[in-house]
Amino acid sequence: MKKLLVVGLLGLLSCELPPRQASTSAVLNTVSDSTNRSAAEEYVMVTTAVTMPMYVNHDQAAFKRWGEKMGVNVSILGPAEWDVPAQINVIEEVIGTRPSGLLINGTDPAIGPVIDKAVAAGIPTVVYDSDIPNSKRHAFLGTDWYEIGQMQGREMVRLLNGKGKIAYMGILGLTNMEAGFQGLLDVIKKYPDIEVVGKFDDKANVEEAARITSDLLAAHPDLAGLCGFDSNSGPGIGLAVKEAKRVGQVKITTVDWEPEHLQLVRDGVIQMLAGQKRELFTWYGAQFLYDMVHQTNHLSARDAQVGITNVPTAVNTGLLRITKENVNEFINRSAQ
Structure with missing residues (x-):
């Protein structure tokens, strides 16, 4: 059972x-x-x-x-x-x-x-x-998850002044998250100087989000931004960015506002939370x-x-x- x-x-x-x-x-x-x-x-x-x-x-x-x-x-x-x-x-x-x-x-x-x-x-x-x-x-x-994606897209454009490499992650295949991904992409596509280097499935797991982020930072030393779409994306991304000593250099937007998310914002690791x-x-x-x-x-x-x-x-x-x-x-x- x-x-x-x-x-x-x-x-x-x-x-x-x-x-x-x-x-x-x-x-x-x-x-x-x-x-x-x-x-x-x-x-x-x-x-x-x-x-x-x-x-x-x-x-x-x-x-x-x-x-x-x-x-x-x-x-x-x-x-x-x-x-x-x-x-x-x-x-x-x-x-x-x-x-x-x-x-x-x-x-x-x-x-x-x-x-x-x-x-x-x-x-x-x-x-x-x-x-x-x-x-x-x-x-x-x-x-409205499409709106969540748009909010993250607009914030990332502002943080990067419309230029740089970004990636995003969440639970692939979920209807709401796929709508969020599309909202992000529909904003970003209006800015040709922003390059999306990948879409990743972190399986709502902090360790997986951290691993993906570490690999991305190694593969793209000039990575400028990361967007997260599930409750564990932000803490995982933040952990890897801190370990890489890239706090403030890599801009982070994500969803949810649990105590750990809020503390990461206060510490300057995450720049914006889209809170439901x-x-x-x-x-x-x-x-x-x-x-x-x-x-x-x-x-x-x-x-x-x-x-x-x-x-x-x-x-x-x-x-x-x-x-x-x-x-x-x-x-x-x-x-x-």
Whole structure:
């Protein structure tokens, strides 16, 4: 059996949906202690790589805070590793328990059919982070990854004064990252004096990102810039640039704003972070589910029965531009 984690089971509120069934297999038996009261209203987040610090510190923390505020149960389920088939299996199991709502991390287009199953079962279903446009999800909240690429491209042009060699890396093949790569390239192609020397798969691994960077610095001593597209790209790139004693000479832009990213910006190793507003798309995604369950807004006499979704169908939560000038605002936010 795939290793699963379950996090944060909170509160109670009467449920307007039919009672949820007992867990359908051993995969979900781990949440049985939170579902003894069949009338409990429960919202379930299903992701993959549930131990990833970015997910824990932003998505999961916001989801649990939302549950506390609303007085409802929340559960966080998924494999400990990046394992999309395992995520699909978990969603299948959760459908059988009839949760009040499903908040699903849009990790891969392959999860589209199981999202459709959840919708067909009458479960309010919201996708967050990256859209699954081939699905029948009720709503999507997240980041425009093409915009992430454009932001990095514009910043790199500014940092290099429109001239120099660059490379970029991330997880190749993921829909959102490929959109980000394209956004970068569409900016860079307008500047003929910027040469792209390669696209690399760092597999979301710090050590791999560092190895790729070291090899690039050896092969291209005049390399001027590097762009990262996953949460481990920046720390890996930064590590290699520091070891090569090229801090400040090689400009770095990347995504996400975990403590290590922020410190690298403060130290002048990374010049810009394109930060996603993860707390927003998680919090409001959960709120959309709640509003669907409680029919907060009516657009017709029978919205659900006639197939009307009474929440926004797509929300772009925008980006944060984090540089040395404003990085302390984000480092100090934990003290608030």
